[in-house]
Amino acid sequence: MKALVITRFGGPEVLELQQVPDAHPAPEQLLVKVEAGGLNFADLLTARGGYAGTPKPPLTAGREFAGREDSGGRRVMGYTQWAAFAEKTVVHRNLAWPVPENWTAEQAAAFPVNFFTAYFAYWKAGLLEKASGARVLIHAVAGGVGTAAVQIGKILGIEMYGTSSSEDKLARVGELGLQHGINYKQRDYVQAIKDLTSGEGVDAVFEMLGGEHVGKSVRCVRDFGRVIVYGSATGEIPQLDTRLLYAKGASVHGLWLSYLSANRPLMESAWKQLSEWLAAGKLLPVIGKVFPLEQAREAYTLMQEGKNYGKIVLKIA
Ligand SMILES: NC(=O)c1ccc[n+]([C@@H]2O[C@H](COP(=O)([O-])OP(=O)(O)OC[C@H]3O[C@@H](n4cnc5c(N)ncnc54)[C@H](OP(=O)(O)O)[C@@H]3O)[C@@H](O)[C@H]2O)c1
Incomplete structure (x- = not known):
């Protein structure tokens, strides 16, 4: 599958689109066909090797996404630590949430972390x-x-x-x-x-x-x-x-x-409140700019320069 790979630690220039082996879910994970990825400041730090716990390169970038469950096709938005910016990713079942009706994949990919x-x-x-x-x-x-x-x-x-x-x-x-x-x-x-x-x-x-x-x-x-x-x-x-x-x-x-994402009761109580606000139409991610995955370096550069407004999103499928 196609993935955005951090080939070595550094700035946006270390990012390359490459073919990597398909993702395979563990029993507690879902396999998701990714449609969009949300870019976070943490992704810059990860590429630079400055984010706690980052594995050695090469590794697939990305911590936030929206797409469809591989089996069943349910639309989900999810949070993971790495490997979200790829055609497929895996996510812990507790960290994938249903996409609100009428939201685009880009909007959903901009929700979880922020x-x-x-x-x-x-x-x-x-x-x-x-x-x-x-x-x-x-x-x-x-x-x-x-x-x-x-x-x-x-x-x-x-x-x-x-x-x-x-x-x-x-x-x-x-x-x-x-x-x-x-x-x-x-x-x-x-x-x-x-x-x-x-x-x-x-x-x-x-x-x-x-x-x-x-x-x-x-x-x-x-x-x-x-x-x-x-x-x-x-x-x-x-x-x-x-x-x-x-x-x-x-x-x-x-x-x-x-750290908090591993605390299930805490995440569930947060989602209970956030999903009520979502159902009432009170929350809507603000998207500043959408880039195709092929232009991920430009997306990272925009964030590095602090020029973004709201969320930068990568269109993946
Ligand atoms: N602890 C957590 O769990 C957690 C989770 C999410 C995010 N974060 C942190 O929250 C912060 C915001 O994250 P985000 O993803 O939402 O990014 P963001 O706010 O969309 O982008 C960063 C913004 O920070 C401002 N900024 C000020 N000094 C900067 C500098 N030296 N370099 C770059 N930007 C600078 C810029 O806005 P202005 O030009 O308008 O000032 C820039 O647009 C980051 O520090 C991130 O690491 C932490």
Whole structure:
């Protein structure tokens, strides 16, 4: 079968379309004919060899997809660790969910990682219940996880603040429901949060930049606020002087979907809520651009340059 192979660790240039042996499911797995793949920041890190647990190359890329079950033809969207960007893939039965009616494969491939991650960020922030009126700062608000977090925050009645490098991206997320866009190229977001909240700060920050941004995000929270750390897109080691936490009784919480996805009760409770919102038509993945699998290098480059809006999707069949 045709697959996108990481031939050695490096940038988008290491990706090659190759013929590889067919995927074969273990008893707890489904075999899926893949139609589309969702590109994640983690795919860049995987290709570079910087994602925890990545096997040695050559390996097939991709962690998120939509397609049809090989036996029966049920439409599913799924989450795996590697090997999703291929004509066929295997996925644990617990990590494949039915595609909402009328959704395209591209939309379905853009759902699992972004929406489960955003859901768990609100869960870790303690904001799934009684959230109305709470304030959240979402970094990279115009990205895949960011646009999912805005949709969930809107349902929860949250006052949302979000950062991006681009006015154009902020205007588009504004249409999704983001109330306060902050262009960090033009103004310091710590000061902006201070100004916009009359000096009070936010209840939670969704932090995925790393480097100095962990400490800066702690400065944005109000008393007992929480910073949810779930990435380091700058590539810089997260920095935090923990003394900053004392003053406000603030806390920092880690979030890693790869780890949580093995926790079945937790995933089931998340899906119960997400599927209710889906059935009510309240969630819809935001797709910025679709590339054919043959142009995967361009897709990875777009994400590497931080120029994407919403989700980048690869069309596979
Ligand atoms: N822990 C988990 O389980 C988990 C799950 C999913 C994602 N994540 C993390 O969440 C973050 C977002 O992931 P995503 O897939 O949704 O990507 P994304 O947000 O769609 O794309 C990354 C965005 O980050 C911003 N950015 C800021 N500094 C950047 C830099 N130095 N290089 C590249 N982009 C930069 C850019 O937006 P602006 O220009 O608008 O700032 C860019 O569009 C990543 O750090 C990812 O690793 C973690």
